[in-house]
Amino acid sequence: MIGRDGLAGLVVLATSLALFWLTLGLQRNPLVPIGPGFYPRIVLGLTAALGFALVVADLLARRKARVAGPPRNYRLVALSFGAFGVYVLLLPGLGFRIATFLFVAAANLLLSPPQRPAHWLRALALGAATALIAYYVFEQYLLVLLPRGRWTDF
Amino acid sequence: MYDLLWHSIVGLLHYKYLVPLVAGTIAGVVGGALPGVTITMTVIIVLPFTFGLDPLQGLAAMTGVYVGGSAGGLITATLLGIPGTPSSIATTFDGHPMARKGQPGRAVWLGVWASFCGGLLGGLFLIAATGPLAKIALEFGPWEFFSLFIFALSMVAGLMEASLLKGFISGAIGLIVTIMGNDPMLGAPRLTLGIDFLEGGIPFLPVLIGVFAFAQIMSDVEKMGGAAGPASAVERIANLSASHLKVIWEILSRPVLLLWSSLVGLLIGVLPAIGGSAANMIAYDQAKKFSRHPERFGSGTPEGIIASESANNANVGGSLVTIMAFGIPGDAVTAVMLGALTIHGIQSGPLFISQHPRIAYGIFAAYLLAHPIMVILMGLGARAMLRVVSVPKAALFPVVLVLCTVGAYALSNTMSNVYVLLLFGVLGYAMVKTGFPLAPLIIGVVLGDQIEVNLIQALMTDSNPWLFITRPISGGLLAAAVLSVVFALWQHRRHRLRVAGRGTAEQEVDF
Numbered sequence: 001m002i003g004r005d006g007l008a009g010l011v012v013l014a015t016s017l018a019l020f021w022l023t024l025g026l027q028r029n030p031l032v033p034i035g036p037g038f039y040p041r042i043v044l045g046l047t048a049a050l051g052f053a054l055v056v057a058d059l060l061a062r063r064k065a066r067v068a069g070p071p072r073n074y075r076l077v078a079l080s081f082g083a084f085g086v087y088v089l090l091l092p093g094l095g096f097r098i099a100t101f102l103f104v105a106a107a108n109l110l111l112s113p114p115q116r117p118a119h120w121l122r123a124l125a126l127g128a129a130t131a132l133i134a135y136y137v138f139e140q141y142l143l144v145l146l147p148r149g150r151w152t153d154f
Numbered sequence: 155m156y157d158l159l160w161h162s163i164v165g166l167l168h169y170k171y172l173v174p175l176v177a178g179t180i181a182g183v184v185g186g187a188l189p190g191v192t193i194t195m196t197v198i199i200v201l202p203f204t205f206g207l208d209p210l211q212g213l214a215a216m217t218g219v220y221v222g223g224s225a226g227g228l229i230t231a232t233l234l235g236i237p238g239t240p241s242s243i244a245t246t247f248d249g250h251p252m253a254r255k256g257q258p259g260r261a262v263w264l265g266v267w268a269s270f271c272g273g274l275l276g277g278l279f280l281i282a283a284t285g286p287l288a289k290i291a292l293e294f295g296p297w298e299f300f301s302l303f304i305f306a307l308s309m310v311a312g313l314m315e316a317s318l319l320k321g322f323i324s325g326a327i328g329l330i331v332t333i334m335g336n337d338p339m340l341g342a343p344r345l346t347l348g349i350d351f352l353e354g355g356i357p358f359l360p361v362l363i364g365v366f367a368f369a370q371i372m373s374d375v376e377k378m379g380g381a382a383g384p385a386s387a388v389e390r391i392a393n394l395s396a397s398h399l400k401v402i403w404e405i406l407s408r409p410v411l412l413l414w415s416s417l418v419g420l421l422i423g424v425l426p427a428i429g430g431s432a433a434n435m436i437a438y439d440q441a442k443k444f445s446r447h448p449e450r451f452g453s454g455t456p457e458g459i460i461a462s463e464s465a466n467n468a469n470v471g472g473s474l475v476t477i478m479a480f481g482i483p484g485d486a487v488t489a490v491m492l493g494a495l496t497i498h499g500i501q502s503g504p505l506f507i508s509q510h511p512r513i514a515y516g517i518f519a520a521y522l523l524a525h526p527i528m529v530i531l532m533g534l535g536a537r538a539m540l541r542v543v544s545v546p547k548a549a550l551f552p553v554v555l556v557l558c559t560v561g562a563y564a565l566s567n568t569m570s571n572v573y574v575l576l577l578f579g580v581l582g583y584a585m586v587k588t589g590f591p592l593a594p595l596i597i598g599v600v601l602g603d604q605i606e607v608n609l610i611q612a613l614m615t616d617s618n619p620w621l622f623i624t625r626p627i628s629g630g631l632l633a634a635a636v637l638s639v640v641f642a643l644w645q646h647r648r649h650r651l652r653v654a655g656r657g658t659a660e661q662e663v664d665f
Contacts, residue, residue, distance in 0.1 A: 005320075008588045012323055019330065019345055026344050034613055036337035036344045039606045043333055047326040054319050072376040080375050081368075081580065084555055088576050091559070092569050104552040111378060112548030130553050134560060142206030144564045 002058060009054030016047040076111070083107050095149025100131040158511060159281065162519035166214065174204075174211045175520055178218025179527045185219065186226020187238045187539045190374045190547065191554075193223030194486040198363050199554055201490055202561035209498040210513050214520040216491050217474075221273060221524035222531070223487075224467045228265035229536055232459070233258055241466040244438035248451065248458030255454050259396035264456050265463040266532045267402050268412070272464025273525045275416040276423070276471025280478075281518050284507060287479035291504035296611040297622050301631035303601045303608070306482050308635040309425060311594040312642025321642075324590045328598015329605070331356050338607050351570040358599045359493040360562040360574040365595060366486055367558045368579030369586045371551050378547065394536055404456050405464075411441055411457055412464055419465030423472020423484050437465030467525075474521065477502055478514060482601065489596050497565065 002010075020041060028035035087103035094102070105127030114120050138144040148154070166172065178200060185196030197219045204212030227242030232249030245265055252261040294302065311321035334345045335355030346352040405412060415437040422433040441461035442451045451458050473484025481503030483489035495502050500510055507514040562575040582592060612621065623629045 004588055005317075008590070009323075012327075016326075016330070022345055022347075027342070029340060029342070032340060033617070034339075034610055036340065036342040039337075039609060040333040040344060043326065043329045047323065047330060050319060050323045050326055054323060057319060070377065073378055074376060076378060077372045077376045077583070080372065080551075081583075084579075085576060087555075088559070088569075088572055091572065100556050104556060107552035107555070108548050111375065111551060112546060126549055126552075130556055134556060138202065138206075138560060138564070142203060144202065144205050144560070145567050146560065147563060147569065 002055070003061070004058075005061075006055045006058030009051045009058060012051030013048055013055065014051075016044045016051060020044040020048065079110055080107065083110060091147050093149055093151045095152050095154045096146035097131045097135050097154060098149060098152060099147075100134065101127040103127070104130045155281075155285065158515045159518055162512070162515035163523065166516060166519045166523055171211055171214050171516070171520075172523075174207060174215035175218045175523060176527055176531075178215030179222035179524050180218075180531060181215075182219035182222025182224075183226035183229075183528065183531055184539055184542050186223035186242070187229045187542060188545070188550075189230055189236045189238055190370070191550070192239050192370065193220060193241070194366050194490070195370055195554065196223050197487050197490045198367055198561065199557045201359075201363070201494060202557060202564055204494055205497065205564050209495065209500060210516040212494050212498070213491065213513065213517055216487075216494060217517055217520040218524045218527070220470050220473075220487050220491075221467065221521065222528050224273070224470050225266060225269040225463070225528050225532070226539070227466075228269065228459075228463055229262065229532075229539055232261040232265055241434050241469070242462065244434040244462035245459055247438065247462075248453070248455050249462075251452070252454035252456075252459070257396075257454075259394040260401060260456075261454075261459065262394055262532070262536055263396045263398060263401045264404060264459045266529055267398070267405050268460040268463035269467040270525050270529055271405055271412055272416045272419060273467035273470065273528075274522070275413070275464070276420055276468035277518070277522050277525070278471075279420050279468075280471040280474050280521060284475050284478045284514075284518075287475065288504045288507050291480055294504070294627065295625075296608040296615065297625050297628040298631065300605060300608040300612060301622060301628040301635070302480065303482070303605045305631045305635040305638070307594065307597055307601060307605075309638045310597045311591075312638050312645075317589060318639075318642050318646050320590045321594050324585065324592065325594035325598040327585075328595040328600075329602045331358075331361060331599045332602025332606070338603055339610050351568075355603075356574060356599075357565060357571060359490070359497075359565055360571040361578045361599050362486065362489055362493065362596055363558050363561055364575040364578030365582030365585075365592055367554065369582040369592060371554065372579075372583045373586060374547060375551065405460055408457065408460060411444075411460055414444070415441060415461040415464045416468035419468030420472040422465075423469035423474075424476055425472075425484075433465040433469040434462040437461045471521065474517065478506055478517070479504065481506070481604070483597070486593065486596055489600055492600060 023037040023040045023044065026035060026037040028037070083103060083106055087099055090099045090102070093099075105123045108123040108126050109120070112119070114123070135146060139146055166175065181196055181200055182193065185191045185199070186193060197216055200215055200219050204215055207215070223239060224241055227238030228245045228249065230236045230238040231242040231245040232253050235246050235250035237243045237246050249261045249265060252258075252264075291302075307325050311325040312318060332355070334347075335352050336343050343353050418437040418440055419433040422436065438451075438458055438461050441457050442448045445451065445457055447455070473488045476482045476484045477488040477492055481492070481501070483492050492502055500506070500513065558575060559572055562571040563569065565571050585592060585595070613619070621628070623632060
């Protein structure tokens with residue numbers, strides 16, 4: 001049966017073949033001997049071969065018993081990615097200060113679930129401090145522009 | 155040369171440069187001391203703060219982070235037995251037992267002064283070797299550069315312990331990132347998938363930040379909810395005082411160990427993308443093999459601390475050589491520095507020293523000055539920095555992610571770079587979880603354009619592909635690439651035999 005490496009190899013193989021197929025439609029300039037698809041085809045061909053080799057290596061490998069490691073909290077990872085994804089989506093609409101305040105407070109509560117009312121306050125304070133300090137340091141002092149909210153103009 | 159260096163040192167003592175250098179060194183020491191925050195992560199955090207500075211100010215801050223971070227890891231390694239960064243893993247083997255025997259001050263200061271000595275030896279090499287190596291590189295044509303970059307990529311992919319195939323695939327993914335967007339020769343759009351943003355290609359800094367920051371943070375997040383941090387141990391550390399003269403004499407009375415460990419660190423630094431984590435382990439291993447008392451290693455012997463710490467700081471000098479002479483990042487930290495140079499429109503590579511002597515010598519000066527600053531900071535605040543370890547990750551990680559977002563956004567003031575950050579964050583974490591090393595990916599992304607440009611230029615100059623082999627330097631570099639792959643195959647076979655029967659536990663990842 002195919003293992004994790006084999007699946008990864010299949011993904012690499014499929015992606016590189018799909019991109020390779022796209023390079024076949026690239027127009028070549030008649031005045032230049034080497035077209036824009038020349039190098040990408042070499043890279044993608046090699047990658048496809050490596051992906052295929054990984055699939056074969058995985059199929060030929062003898063499965064070893066996995067030693068159980070410490071428990072992993074993948075749910076928390078998924079939620080953290082989700083929180084960051086929402087932050088990225090809200091950033092252009094809400095603007096840096098509001099979106100950052102909400103994200104930092106929410107992520108803090110997610111990573112360290114509140115036990116007491118004081119923890120809520122701590123998370124909100126962390127969010128507010130991060131948003132304001134980052135805004136003043138970057139925009140006011142370092143002159144680095146940060147996203148302004150389309151919906152809030154803030 | 156030395157006149158210019160002296161002027162640069164004096165110039166860097168001006169508060170305009172000294173403040174970023176000191177701030178960077180503080181950030182490096184603190185980041186290095188924090189378990190779970192690597193030097194790469196720290197330099198990524200510092201990156202957005204450098205956008206508003208002039209290039210030398212920004213690079214001084216990053217050099218400070220690099221030097222400070224390489225030494226900062228030893229605080230927690232010796233006092234708590236938890237390496238602050240992968241480059242201080244070997245320091246725990248003897249540093250912590252020595253601290254537990256009631257000599258925490260001696261353990262810390264042996265590490266600090268060994269870092270100082272190793273770092274300065276690395277600095278001498280950096281100053282002496284960069285110019286001559288850059289001169290050699292100036293003689294290179296596109297055939298030689300192509301072969302050099304292939305050699306660098308093959309080496310990085312091959313030296314990853316987990317799987318040779320995965321190392322190569324990781325490097326190839328990096329190259330794929332660079333073929334998306336307009337082709338570098340004629341500007342013809344390719345593989346843009348109908349996305350306008352991709353026409354300009356995928357910028358490498360958001361890729362690098364996304365891959366490393368998320369891979370590291372999420373790998374820590376998945377372990378959250380377990381045992382409490384090491385804060386309780388801090389209270390037990392009573393006194394960090396030690397006789398500095400005695401400690402320095404302990405180091406200098408072992409000149410062969412110091413020189414050999416520094417040389418190991420330097421050489422590993424010169425090899426692309428291997429980094430301090432390998433340097434300290436190999437130097438420790440070498441010190442143990444050559445010692446007349448190998449049985450003492452692991453029980454608190456000073457040799458173990460000196461070997462590990464001198465190697466990881468000398469490694470920094472080696473890494474800076476490759477980026478300044480060839481434009482090849484020695485590791486992820488120098489890849490970020492390369493990105494910082496690019497933001498300011500400066501191209502690193504063989505012409506870097508001759509075209510930007512002020513910045514090149516400024517980096518040398520920053521590197522040399524960062525070491526005494528690091529020693530002073532350790533003297534003033536080692537205990538305070540130990541308390542920083544108790545900062546909860548639940549508070550730290552969201553703030554770090556915000557700084558990563560600022561870093562990506564501020565590159566061109568567009569959200570597109572932030573989307574790239576998120577996309578490659580997911581990819582980086584997925585790669586780590588499936589056992590793909592990240593270093594070859596980054597080297598692929600950094601060198602991909604250059605590999606293509608030099609390949610096409612060589613073939614347009616002369617369509618005979620055999621020139622890649624028949625030109626002596628190019629052929630030699632390609633032969634070295636093949637040899638490195640053969641060596642890697644042998645090494646992997648040995649590694650497989652060693653671990654056979656042990657099962658496959660999930661391994662900690664070195665960022």
